[in-house]
Amino acid sequence: MTPAIDAEGLTKRYGDVTAVEDLSLTVAPGEIHALLGLNGAGKTTTIRMLLGMVRPTAGRVALLGTRVRPGTRAIWARVGYLVETPAAYPELTVTENLLVAARLRGLTGPGPVSDVIARLDLGTYAHVRARTLSLGNAQRLGLAKALIHRPALLVLDEPANGLDPAGVAEIRTLLSELAHDGVAVLLSSHILTEVARTADRISVLADGRLVWAGDTGDLVAQARPRLSVGARDLGAASTALRAAGHPAEPGHGTCLVLTGDHAIGHPDEIATLLVAAGCPPTRLAVEQDDLETCFLRLVGTR
Template identity: 35%
Template sequence: MSEVLAVNAADLTKTYGTLTALNRISIKVAEGEVYGLLGPNGAGKTTFLRMLFGLIRPDSGTLEVFGRSWDKHGVAVLEGVAGFIESPKFYPGLSGRRNLQLLAGFDGGVAPDRIDEVLDIVDLTDRQRDKVGGYSFGMRQRLGVAASLVRDPRLLIFDEPANGLDPAGIRDMRALVKRLASSGLTVLLSSHDMGEVEQICDDVTIMRTGTVAYHGSIAALREQAPAQAHRITTTDDAATEKLVRARGLEVGHTGDGLAVHGSHGDIDALITDIVGAGIALRGLGLDKTPLESLFFMLTEPTPDAPTPEIDTPVTSGAHR
């Protein structure tokens, strides 16, 4: 593994008037890993990715890609880097293959078999002669991945690659990213979906309003997540809440009942208490996953529940 980081950002700050889009962000991505940049809309994810592509410059801080910086190396920073910000754009009246040929021409051209190879990787070989205007949104996203791969990059950067896709499209995109990562590519992707990042990424930075709420591995984050919550709806939620607290379990309110944190054994015993008290059980199901619960705790604190303190390794991403 190379000692040079794929991405090495330190204390990046970017402001737009009174708005601070990034506030001293530091992110380190090692070669060969799949790194997730996670946060709700407006957290600063796209601002950071735009800096990587040189579309905007930070007001302060340093940013290196494979040891190269925009100040010292200019556009050479993008050697070995490919991807897209938001959704990729193509000529709708041209075929998928023709779009790739035109984009490859901007880089000096590639061998025809490279176009064939990337179309096969993204499962678009059978539709390569069709006009892009007739592609589904998911197909255009996959064509964007193919366009990125034409450059034979070392680092792929994707901004919300599964955003707007239907369940089948999300499944296909996740599988594609996993295949790319298994080939040794470094992948940096942004998302607002904890479930997506959990299934794909090795390490993650969780952002909140331009700041870092967490750096570290998915495994370490999982260890700090709260117990699984169950949604419980009864004919008497107030009495049920008293039974929950009597068992020493954490409880919160949802729109139509209670969210109770506890093991399956705890919940089984609670249900026995509820039925024994003569309360009718109207609904029982799993609430957000533990990691999703922690994600919302980190990114959407309420006035009476400040952002929780969790362990944040300062060498995130650099240890691999």
């Protein structure tokens, strides 16, 4: 199956500043793939290179089987995108903006416009001028313009920007429906919890480099619980635990960490074991990192 996005060795330098370095990325049809990173990590620069808006210093990009080069035109009829701030003609209404977008895409008739207005729940604002829209509804209009021609590949930079919780949930549902229909979706975000609910795969960027890539479930698994054990004699406690089949690792401060399922599920047995070994626990707590902590650990930020 031909990847919707196939990028290899992407690098972008601005003088002495390297915005993105040696980044490779593959997105399959029907996959929701998230670029995750802090502000300034290189997400938007990567998206601009993928879309031919910025010429890479090094590397190559192919979208839907077609190499992206200067002068490449035919491929854009199958690609929808929303990069950074959504643009609109401020004095035109939502409907008029979409009619212009449809005409630029070579679409005819009222069907595409009415369909996308319904899909993005813009009916209430159909005759409202774009300049009066809230940030969230302006974002909806930008998404509608990206979707009006039913693209095979959708590239979105912070698609939930400005949306309220209900709007975020609607966009999540919309993206899942598009992926179910075979549309490949690449989105950027710095909100890990939302990405974890939406994306099939995640690529984490830090300082322009790819620091982690894999299935969303693999990243979520890094937030699994652990049993934190404190004792006056950590050496003796570690020896007793290891002898009983519970290998312990040093934790933060004066404690040991157990990650075995049995230990986590039965901390009372761990306490009894340590008391019998002559090193009663001074602390016993089941802890769990949240997803943001895992993310910040990956990008090297406390």
